[in-house]
Amino acid sequence: MDRDLMRCRRSWVWSTVVSAVWLCVTPGASEAGARRFTYSYEALTHPRGEVEYEQWVTWKTSKRDDRTYDRLEFRHELEFGVTDDFQLGVYVSDWRYTDGNSVKDDGADWRNVAVEGIYNLTHPIADPLGLSLYGEVKLGDELFELEAKLLLEKDFGPWALVYNPTIEAEWEGDDFHERKGKFEQTAGISYQVMPQLMVGAEVLHEISFDEWSTQSDHAIWLGPNVSYWKDNWWITVTPLFQTTHVDGEPDFQLRMLIGIEF
Amino acid sequence: MRWVAALLMGMATLTVVGCMSLAQIAPPVDVLDRGVVGDSGIEVGALVRGRDHYLRHCGNCHALEPIGDYSEADWRGILPGMIKRCRLDAVKAEELRDYVMVVRGHLDRRG
Numbered sequence: 001m002d003r004d005l006m007r008c009r010r011s012w013v014w015s016t017v018v019s020a021v022w023l024c025v026t027p028g029a030s031e032a033g034a035r036r037f038t039y040s041y042e043a044l045t046h047p048r049g050e051v052e053y054e055q056w057v058t059w060k061t062s063k064r065d066d067r068t069y070d071r072l073e074f075r076h077e078l079e080f081g082v083t084d085d086f087q088l089g090v091y092v093s094d095w096r097y098t099d100g101n102s103v104k105d106d107g108a109d110w111r112n113v114a115v116e117g118i119y120n121l122t123h124p125i126a127d128p129l130g131l132s133l134y135g136e137v138k139l140g141d142e143l144f145e146l147e148a149k150l151l152l153e154k155d156f157g158p159w160a161l162v163y164n165p166t167i168e169a170e171w172e173g174d175d176f177h178e179r180k181g182k183f184e185q186t187a188g189i190s191y192q193v194m195p196q197l198m199v200g201a202e203v204l205h206e207i208s209f210d211e212w213s214t215q216s217d218h219a220i221w222l223g224p225n226v227s228y229w230k231d232n233w234w235i236t237v238t239p240l241f242q243t244t245h246v247d248g249e250p251d252f253q254l255r256m257l258i259g260i261e262f
Numbered sequence: 263m264r265w266v267a268a269l270l271m272g273m274a275t276l277t278v279v280g281c282m283s284l285a286q287i288a289p290p291v292d293v294l295d296r297g298v299v300g301d302s303g304i305e306v307g308a309l310v311r312g313r314d315h316y317l318r319h320c321g322n323c324h325a326l327e328p329i330g331d332y333s334e335a336d337w338r339g340i341l342p343g344m345i346k347r348c349r350l351d352a353v354k355a356e357e358l359r360d361y362v363m364v365v366r367g368h369l370d371r372r373g
Contacts, residue, residue, distance in 0.1 A: 033323035044322060047349050125284070125326060126317035157283065158325040163269055187269050195324040229323075 034227045034234030036190040036198045038255040040162045043130035043153035045120045046081030051262040053078055054089075060250035069100035069250065089116040091138070112140030116147075124153040124160070134164075144171045158192035160200075181209040188225065198227045202238050206249075219246040221253060232261045287328045288316050289365055298367040304360045311354075312361025319348040319358070329365045337362055 036042065046052060056075035063069045073096040079089045091114035099106050116136040124130025134149035149166040168182040183206075190200030201224050208216045221240035228235055239254045285293070291309045299306065320326055332340060341362060345355045 049349070123318050125321045126314060155321060155325075161269070161272060163266075185266065187266075192325055 034196075034198065034229035035236050035257060035259065036160055036200065036227050037162060037186075037188040037202055037225060038236050038238040038257050039202050039204050039240070040164050040186040040188040041118070041132075041134065041149065041151045042160065042162055043120060043122075043124050043132040043151045045085060045087035045118050045132065046079060048081045048084050050081040051078065053260045053262075055258045056255070058253060058255045060253040062251045063100075063102070063248060064245065064251065065247040066100050066102035069098075069102060071096055071098045071100075071250075085120045087118045087120075089118070090114075091116070094138075094140075110141070112138045112143050112145075114138040114145075118151070124155040129154055142173055142176070144176055145169065160190045160192075160198075161188070162190075163187045179211055181212045183207050183209075190225065190227070196229050200225050202240065204240060217246045218244060219249045220244045234259045284317070284326075286330075287326050288313055289329075289368070291361075294364060295368045295371050298364060298371055302360070302364050302367065304364060308357050309361050309364055312357035312359075315348075315350065315354050315358040316361060319350065320344065323347070329362055330369050334363065334366045334370070337366060 054075075054077040056073070056077065058073040060071045060073070061069060073094070075094045076092045077089055078092060079087055082088050091112070093113060094111040095108060096111060097108045114136055116134065118132050118134050120130075120132045122129060122131045130151075130153035132151040134147075134151055136145075136147040136149075138145035138147070145168060147166060147168045149164050152163045154161050164186045166182075166184040166186070168184065170180040170182065172178045172180065184204070186202065186204045188200055188202040190198045192198050201222070204221045206216075206219045210216070220243045222243050223238055223240035225236065225238040227237075235256065235258050237254070237256045239252070242249060242251045291299070291306060291313060294309075299309065317326070329337075341359055345358060348355075348358075350358065
């Protein structure tokens, strides 16, 4: 069997075991508030002592230059409320499965581990505008990435509005010599229909800079989102459709997050 | 970039409208009936902190509930469970409870 696939399976098994153990050893689960968005982050962090497992799945499909293209991305993440204002996330494993005529190495591919920190400065209800700072470091076999985001949020009754500008620096390849910069912004609006059900829309805009110079085309995706929570778990789904016509980017992507709080 | 500008303006509008309606949902301590505040025997500073806990914790799972929507008896039933969900320490829990009860008293006196 292919070595990468073996490694994927191992990390998958490992993180499933870890989360199963967590589920068993932490009784008295707290109530969860769902994430309302999948591409955007809200400003609030977990309270101190709260632990959450998040399962991410992103499906990207159908590029204009390769209609057979499919990619499934998986992330297994644990988040910890370190203080009431600071939250730490560990991506136990990111891996993906890619298929399509234009893809050189079809199949599964382990990507990276990562650590992210979110520091909350102001509250989206109690203060005029909610603001948090987000920093992330990713490390893979042939990948090193730094990412910084601002998380802005304003809540008004059942409405929530978010905006996240993001800047990313990436080093890829054998000796990390392929450099890439990326500017990304996401925004979302969400309405709470019932305490447990939220619906809304999200938009994602990306531009990348190979070697920090050649600018790619602007790619924009737009789509609805829905999020539901009950007891100590929640699920959020966003299908996004490309509104621009960038050849190398998927015409459709869908992200689903499932969270379990302990 | 037009949508970014529209979005930021939307956020600003929500901020202004939000601050105004917040005063209805959870009135600031300085507009409360002085007689009610005085009779409660609770320090104004503690009530101000109680309101802050209310705003910071009670709208994180569902929209912030207007205090006036529930009677004093309702709140006595609702608060213990909701405070538990917020994971507040005992002091903050008491400040939050006192604030809600004083606002309820204020609304009842105003009729």
